Amino acid sequence: MRSKLKITEEIIESVNTALYDFEKYISTNKLKTAYTYLISNGGKRFRPLMVNLSTALFTDNHLMSINQSVALELLHNFTLVHDDIMDKSPLRRGKETIYKKWDDTTAILLGDLILGLSCKKLKSGLTPEQGMKAMEFFNHGLVEVCDGQAFDLEFEERDDITIDEYKSMIDKKTGSLIRTSLVIGGIVGNATDAEIDKLSELGTELGQAFQLQDDLLDLIGSNKFGKKIGQDIIEGKKTYLIITANSLAKESGHISLLKKFYTNNGLEEDEVEAMRTMLIDLGVIDKVKALIEIHFSNAFDIIRNLSQNNYADILIEILEKYKNRVV
Amino acid sequence: MRSKLKITEEIIESVNTALYDFEKYISTNKLKTAYTYLISNGGKRFRPLMVNLSTALFTDNHLMSINQSVALELLHNFTLVHDDIMDKSPLRRGKETIYKKWDDTTAILLGDLILGLSCKKLKSGLTPEQGMKAMEFFNHGLVEVCDGQAFDLEFEERDDITIDEYKSMIDKKTGSLIRTSLVIGGIVGNATDAEIDKLSELGTELGQAFQLQDDLLDLIGSNKFGKKIGQDIIEGKKTYLIITANSLAKESGHISLLKKFYTNNGLEEDEVEAMRTMLIDLGVIDKVKALIEIHFSNAFDIIRNLSQNNYADILIEILEKYKNRVV
Numbered sequence: 001m002r003s004k005l006k007i008t009e010e011i012i013e014s015v016n017t018a019l020y021d022f023e024k025y026i027s028t029n030k031l032k033t034a035y036t037y038l039i040s041n042g043g044k045r046f047r048p049l050m051v052n053l054s055t056a057l058f059t060d061n062h063l064m065s066i067n068q069s070v071a072l073e074l075l076h077n078f079t080l081v082h083d084d085i086m087d088k089s090p091l092r093r094g095k096e097t098i099y100k101k102w103d104d105t106t107a108i109l110l111g112d113l114i115l116g117l118s119c120k121k122l123k124s125g126l127t128p129e130q131g132m133k134a135m136e137f138f139n140h141g142l143v144e145v146c147d148g149q150a151f152d153l154e155f156e157e158r159d160d161i162t163i164d165e166y167k168s169m170i171d172k173k174t175g176s177l178i179r180t181s182l183v184i185g186g187i188v189g190n191a192t193d194a195e196i197d198k199l200s201e202l203g204t205e206l207g208q209a210f211q212l213q214d215d216l217l218d219l220i221g222s223n224k225f226g227k228k229i230g231q232d233i234i235e236g237k238k239t240y241l242i243i244t245a246n247s248l249a250k251e252s253g254h255i256s257l258l259k260k261f262y263t264n265n266g267l268e269e270d271e272v273e274a275m276r277t278m279l280i281d282l283g284v285i286d287k288v289k290a291l292i293e294i295h296f297s298n299a300f301d302i303i304r305n306l307s308q309n310n311y312a313d314i315l316i317e318i319l320e321k322y323k324n325r326v327v
Numbered sequence: 328m329r330s331k332l333k334i335t336e337e338i339i340e341s342v343n344t345a346l347y348d349f350e351k352y353i354s355t356n357k358l359k360t361a362y363t364y365l366i367s368n369g370g371k372r373f374r375p376l377m378v379n380l381s382t383a384l385f386t387d388n389h390l391m392s393i394n395q396s397v398a399l400e401l402l403h404n405f406t407l408v409h410d411d412i413m414d415k416s417p418l419r420r421g422k423e424t425i426y427k428k429w430d431d432t433t434a435i436l437l438g439d440l441i442l443g444l445s446c447k448k449l450k451s452g453l454t455p456e457q458g459m460k461a462m463e464f465f466n467h468g469l470v471e472v473c474d475g476q477a478f479d480l481e482f483e484e485r486d487d488i489t490i491d492e493y494k495s496m497i498d499k500k501t502g503s504l505i506r507t508s509l510v511i512g513g514i515v516g517n518a519t520d521a522e523i524d525k526l527s528e529l530g531t532e533l534g535q536a537f538q539l540q541d542d543l544l545d546l547i548g549s550n551k552f553g554k555k556i557g558q559d560i561i562e563g564k565k566t567y568l569i570i571t572a573n574s575l576a577k578e579s580g581h582i583s584l585l586k587k588f589y590t591n592n593g594l595e596e597d598e599v600e601a602m603r604t605m606l607i608d609l610g611v612i613d614k615v616k617a618l619i620e621i622h623f624s625n626a627f628d629i630i631r632n633l634s635q636n637n638y639a640d641i642l643i644e645i646l647e648k649y650k651n652r653v654v
Contacts, residue, residue: 025470028477082439086432105413108435109477112409115439116469119446123462128455135450135462142443143352150355150436 004314007062008049014063015048018070025117034098034110038077042093047072047181049318054185054199056311057303065188067124068134072181074118075138079145079177081111086153115142126188133187141180148173155238159262166243167208175207195306202302206319209295213325215239216288219276221325233275236266241284248282296323331641334389335376341390342375345397352444361425361437365404369420374399374508376645381512381526383638384630392515394451395461399508401445402465406472406504408438413480442469453515461514468507475500482565486589493570494535502534522633529629533646536622540652542566543615546603548652560602563593568611575609623650 019039026032048069056062083089084097085107091097099107122138123131151169155161182199191199218232219241232239242261249255257278261267267275279285299319303312346366353359375396383389410416411424412434418424426434449465450458478496482488509526518526545559546568559566569588576582584605588594594602606612626646630639 027474028481030481031477082435086435104431105480108409108413109473109480111439112442113470113473113477115442116466116473119462119466120470123459128459131462132450132455132458135446135458139443139446143440143447146436146440146443147354150358150440153432153436154355154357 004317007311007314008318011049011052011062011066011069012045014066015045015069015073018066019073022070022074022117022121026113030102030106031110031113034102034106035114037101038081038098038110038114041095043073043077045069045073047076047177050178050181050203051185051188053311053315053318054182055189057307057309057315058186058189058191058195060309060311062311065185067121068184068188069181071118071122071138072177072184074114074121075142075145075180076177078111078115078118079149081107081114083149086149122184130187130190134184137180137183137187141176144172144176148176161238161243163240163243163247166238166240170211170240171204171207174211175204178206178210179203198302198306202299202306205295205299205302209292209299210322212240212288212292212295213322215241216285216292217325219279219285230269230272230276233261233272234266234269236261236264241279241288244284244287245279245282248284249278254278254282292323331644334638334641335645338376338379338389338393338396339372341393342372342396342400345393346400349397349401349444349448353440357429357433358437358440361429361433362441364428365408365425365437365441368422370400370404372396372400374403374504377505377508377530378512378515380638380642380645381509382516384634384636384642385513385516385518385522387636387638389638392512394448395511395515396508398445398449398465399504399511401441401448402469402472402507403504405438405442405445406476408434408441410476413476449511457514457517461511464507464510464514468503471499471503475503488565488570490567490570490574493565493567497538497567498531498534501538502531505533505537506530525629525633529626529633532622532626532629536619536626537649539567539615539619539622540649542568543612543619544652546606546612557596557599557603560588560599561593561596563588563591568606568615571611571614572606572609575611576605581605581609619650 016039020036023032023036026035048066051065051069051072052062055065055068080092081098084092085099085104089097090100097107098110119135119138122134126134148169148171151165152173155165155169179200180203182203183196186196186199215232218239219230221229228234233242242258245254246258246262249258257267257271257274260271261275296319300316303315306312343366347363349366350359350363353362375393378392378396378399379389382392382395407419408425411419412426412431416424417427424434425437446462446465449461453461475496475498478492479500482492482496506527507530509530510523513523513526542559545566546557548556555561560569569585572581573585573589576585584594584598584601587598588602623646627643630642633639
């Protein structure tokens with residue numbers, strides 16, 4: 001049994017090789033250049049790890065689903081390239097985004113093209129039955145992730161978002177592709193329908209955990225994540241923290257701070273500290289930490305119940321590292 | 328046997344009903360409204376006719392592939408919605424385009440979403456083997472159509488496009504979805520691989536014929552197609568007519584007119600007549616008319632060789648109507 005590091009490296013290298021090789025399917029020079037820039041822009045290849053390790057839970061083979069990993073990584077990149085235009089994000093992982101470095105047209109077309117290439121890759125090496133199943137989940141994931149983005153944009157204009165609505169949005173926007181990765185990995189590994197259901201649940205738990213972590217890291221994280229502390233609060237993002245605070249606040253000071261946040265679509269930099277104090281006072285920070293703990297704990301239980309092989313240990317070890325970002 | 332009119336009406340009505348019904352799969356109100364606006368915006372439903380009639384050539388059933396028709400019509404609309412942003416087209420069929428009536432974000436997201444829904448619909452009612460085959464051609468068509476758009480944009484910045492390059496571009500941009508429609512119709516009708524190849528050829532012939540017609544109609548068409556005569560020449564579009572003229576011109580008057588066209592990216596309205604005269608003098612108009620005639624004639628031969636049922640007659644009758652737009 002190779003070490004965890006060796007195995008994750010092998011997966012990531014195989015996926016990267018396949019991703020670079022894909023450049024040959026792109027006909028025009030501008031899009032070739034933009035594609036290579038996009039995939040060389042780092043990225044943790046988290047979804048490929050989920051696809052391959054999910055397959056390995058059932059097959060003891062962690063390189064069996066590289067084609068499907070490439071498909072999922074391209075699908076993920078498609079969403080990033082288009083979302084960056086819609087969200088007007090100039091930077092991603094410290095480098096200019098595609099629409100910013102080139103233009104909207106290049107970003108729209110590159111996104112469309114890599115989605116097309118992604119669909120092509122998905123069925124590689126699968127039986128017709130596996131292929132149909134994989135397409136079903138892949139298409140569902142694609143629609144969900146578009147829905148999630150649509151809700152996220154709609155929420156920017158609304159002040160009455162409930163916790164359930166927020167959870168449903170992040171389930172689609174963040175959870176969906178993690179769920180799809182795990183499920184498709186399972187399909188390649190010939191998991192049973194019951195096991196596929198469990199992989200789907202696993203994706204849902206992880207999606208919630210990661211988004212809550214992101215929301216929390218905005219307030220307690222360090223600069224290594226590339227974002228200023230309190231940026232979400234300054235930008236007026238209605239995160240889980242804010243929505244929960246809004247449902248709990250009773251003191252007039254808290255109510256007026258939240259009202260200010262909602263009315264002005266965010267606060268000034270020197271008001272971030274007051275917001276943080278309020279979130280601590282209301283117990284929101286502790287609540288979110290506890291929730292993250294629960295989601296990860298559920299995730300680990302699901303993995304242990306699905307498989308007891310070494311890949312289950314590796315998957316848990318990788319996720320532990322993510323968990324330790326905040327709790 | 329029902330009449331041609333009755334049959335095309337039945338196909339179009341069934342597709343329209345399914346398209347309107349699809350609104351339920353869209354979660355947010357803004358996108359629901361934009362989707363309904365998009366599909367109610369007329370359109371000839373040409374691709375659905377090709378899908379269903381292609382199936383009917385082999386099955387005598389013209390309503391068998393409605394699901395696949397919906398998929399192709401959505402794929403076509405996805406390309407229109409995104410292309411309109413890239414080409415900055417404010418109007419389509421006399422109504423404001425999606426990005427113009429709403430904004431870029433709505434148009435990008437609506438396009439992505441209907442592509443996702445399109446993929447979901449494609450496999451409905453197919454066996455795994457048919458589904459895998461249909462996905463293969465569908466994905467290939469999607470990649471081709473993106474490639475075609477990429478080349479079209481690249482060509483705007485180039486003055487040295489050859490006739491072969493132009494033909495390859497229109498084959499991808501116009502031919503691809505017609506070819507995909509016919510092939511997928513054939514797959515639903517359990518056409519043999521040899522028959523699928525012929526359907527693919529048919530799509531290629533029709534794609535070339537339609538694009539040459541479009542290029543020609545710009546100069547000799549009437550206003551009923553919603554475009555001013557000579558608009559392509561004013562806008563500097565390097566159509567088949569121009570590229571052919573450029574390869575034939577020897578007289579200094581012709582050469583200088585073409586040079587002016589290329590240098591200024593188009594001509595003034597009062598210079599359109601000079602360009603038309605030149606195209607007639609060089610025999611380009613006659614050449615294009617003859618080419619259109621050949622492509623349609625090849626298309627009719629392919630259909631007659633594929634099937635002798637009444638649907639073959641109907642398909643030819645419909646295409647005759649298109650042919651008579653110019654030649």
